[in-house]
Amino acid sequence: MHMRVLSTNLSQPRDFEFQGQKIRSSMIKRPSVDGLIVKKLNIENDIFDAPKYHCREHSVVYAFSWPGLQSYAQVLSLTDIQMGDVGENLSLSELDEAQVFVGDQFQVGEVLLEATSPRIPCSKLNFRFQSKDAQRLFIKHGKSGVYFRVLRPGRIQLGALFQRTHLQEGSPSIQDCYDLLTKRKPIDKELVKSFLRQKAFPDEFREQFQRFLVF
Numbered sequence: 001m002h003m004r005v006l007s008t009n010l011s012q013p014r015d016f017e018f019q020g021q022k023i024r025s026s027m028i029k030r031p032s033v034d035g036l037i038v039k040k041l042n043i044e045n046d047i048f049d050a051p052k053y054h055c056r057e058h059s060v061v062y063a064f065s066w067p068g069l070q071s072y073a074q075v076l077s078l079t080d081i082q083m084g085d086v087g088e089n090l091s092l093s094e095l096d097e098a099q100v101f102v103g104d105q106f107q108v109g110e111v112l113l114e115a116t117s118p119r120i121p122c123s124k125l126n127f128r129f130q131s132k133d134a135q136r137l138f139i140k141h142g143k144s145g146v147y148f149r150v151l152r153p154g155r156i157q158l159g160a161l162f163q164r165t166h167l168q169e170g171s172p173s174i175q176d177c178y179d180l181l182t183k184r185k186p187i188d189k190e191l192v193k194s195f196l197r198q199k200a201f202p203d204e205f206r207e208q209f210q211r212f213l214v215f
Contacts, residue, residue, distance in 0.1 A: 110154025
């Protein structure tokens, strides 16, 4: 993969209304021409309405591919999709979740990141895109994007290369995790065990994966 940062994106909470319900969310991020200042536990000026669900060590930076976003837009019959529209901090020229493995490390600008997990879409996508099918079709579409832990803080500029510096040998892929969590594939207990062996795998998923071993 020869990946490059096409857009660096930040968000502020805003109100959404859909089918008679109102929510407040930071789902939409917009390009920052000044790039990102990435800290250990957050990104400067990236504001969440519910930080306790987002500002976690294993999910500070969220990356999604621009081709993946465009193909999702086609599935949802959208014509005005923009970088940052699914809440990604980094819009990349490409990103293959099947070729990113839990514990892989990536250098981008001054920042060193570690891949931890996929993004599991919530129902706020329906509000964002004003469609009752947005969340379901995101799952069906099969591209999750990747969450990263920050190993070394710093600045990320537009156009920076996104380069893997460490391949976690024997680790399962982000795509495998997404497929298990969204029931896109049947439970494979050996695959589940391989996730539980990875130090980079987030605690919030470990309990669910332990339950996979029971059934």
